[in-house]
Amino acid sequence: MRIATWNVNSVKARLPNVTGWLREAKPDVCVLQEIKCQDPDFPRLEFESLGYHVTSHGQKSYNGVAFLSLTKPDDVRIRLAGDDTDEQSRYIEGDVGGVTICGLYLPNGNPRPGEKYDYKLRWMERLRQRAIALLATGAPFMMTGDFNICPADADVYDPAGWAEDALCAPDSRRAWRALCNLGLTEAWRALHPREVEYSFWDYQAGAWPRNNGLRIDHFLLSPALADRLLSCEIDRGPRGQEKASDHTPVICEIA
Template sequence: MKIASWNVNSIKARLANATDWVREARPDVLLLQEIKCQDADFPVLEFQSLGYQVHAHGQKSYNGVAVLSREKPDAVRTRLAGDDADEQSRYIEADFGGVTVCGLYLPNGNPRPGEKYDYKLGWMRRLQARAAELLAEERPFLMAGDYNVCPLDVDVFDPIGFAEDALCWPDSRRAFRSLLNLGLTEAWRALHPTKVDYTFWDYQAGAWPKNNGLRIDHFLLSPQLADRLVSCEIDRNPRGREKASDHTPIICEIAAAA
C-alpha cells in the first residue's frame, strides 16, 4: 500500500501540479492538506478521471483536508473529537481493508504565546486521545499530514532563528513526543536516523534555492503498521515546479499483512 501526504496550499491553485504528480506517482491513497475550498468546489472530476475516489472535508478559503484513493474506502469520518466548538476543517479518517488512514492539518500556532498557540496544543491533546483510542482497538492505523512541528533541531535549517517559533517550541515538541510515547513510530526518521531533509520551504528569501527548509510533514504508524513499513521518502521534485506548493509530498509504503 503506497500512501502519500501533501499540503498543496490550495488545490485550485496547484491543480495542474497535483494531477501531474498523481499520474506519475500513482499512490494508492493520497492525503491532502490546505485544500482551501469547500467540499462542493473541490475538483472531483479531474481526479476521478485519473481513477481516484475523492472525499473532501473543506471550508471556504482556509484549511481543509481530503482523501483520494484508488479503491473505495470502507468508511470515512471527519472532525477530531473533543471540542464541539471547533469549526476548522483539519482532520479526516478513512478505512481501507482493516487499515485506518488518518489525514491531518495540525494548527501552526503562531504567534506564540496566545490563543492560536493554545488552540494548537489543545488540538494535539485531542489527536493524542484519538491515537490512544485506536491503539486500544488494536486496529492498524497511521496518522499523516502537516504536523507543523519540527521534532528536532536537525529538522529546521536555522534552529537558533526558529527557537521561539511555535513549530519548534518545547511544548510543541513535547506534545509530538507524547504521540510517539504511546507506541507510534515516526516512519521517515525511523528509516533515516541521521539524514537531513525537509518537506517545506517558504516562498520568501529564496528559501527553496538555498535549501532553507523545515521538516514538518510526518507519518506516524501504529505498531502493527510499523512492522510492515517498507519505505518512507520525501519527493522534492514538485517543490521545484512552476506555481509549486511550499510543501512537497512524502510517501510511505506499507507491506501487505502476512
C-alpha cells in the same frame, strides 16, 4: 500499499501540479491538506478521472483536507473528536485495505504565546486521545499530514532562529513526544536516522534555492503497522515546479 501526504496550498491553484504528480507517482491513497475550498468547489471530477474515490472536508479560503483512494474506503470520518465548537476543517480519516489512515492539518500555532498557540496544544491533545482510542482497538493505523512540528533541531535549517517559533517551541515538541511515546513510530526518521531533509520551503527569502527548509510533514505508524514499514521518502520534485506548493509530497510504503 503506497500512501502519500501533501499540503497543496490551494488545490485549485495547484491542480495541474497535483494531478500531474498523481499520474506519475500513482499512490494508492493520497491525503491532501490546505485545500482552501468548500466541498462543492473541490475539483473532484479531475481526481475521479484518475481513478480516485474522493472525499473532501473543506472550508472557504482556509484549511481543508481531502482523502483520495484508488480503492473505495470502507468508511470515511471527518472532524477530530474532543471539541464540538471547533469549526476548522483539519481532520479526515478512512479505512483502506484494513488500515485506518488519519489525514490531518495540525494548527500552525503562531503567534506564540496567544490563543492560536493554545488552540494548537489543545488540538494536539485531542489527537493524542484519538490515537489512544485507535490503539485500544489493536487495528493498524497511521496518522499523517502537515503536523506543523519540527520534531528535532535536525528538522529545521536554523534551529537557533526558530527555537521560539510554535513549530519548534518546547511545549510543541513535548506534545509531539507525548504522541509518539504512546508507541507510534515516525516512519521517515526511523528509516533515515541521521539524514537531514525537508518537506517545506517558504516562498520568501530564497528559501527553496538555498535549501532553507523544515521537515513538518510526517507519518506516525501504530505498532501493528510499523512492522510492515517498507519505505518512506520525500519527493522534492514537485517543489521545484512552476506555481509549486511550498510543501512537497511524502510517500510511505507498507507491506
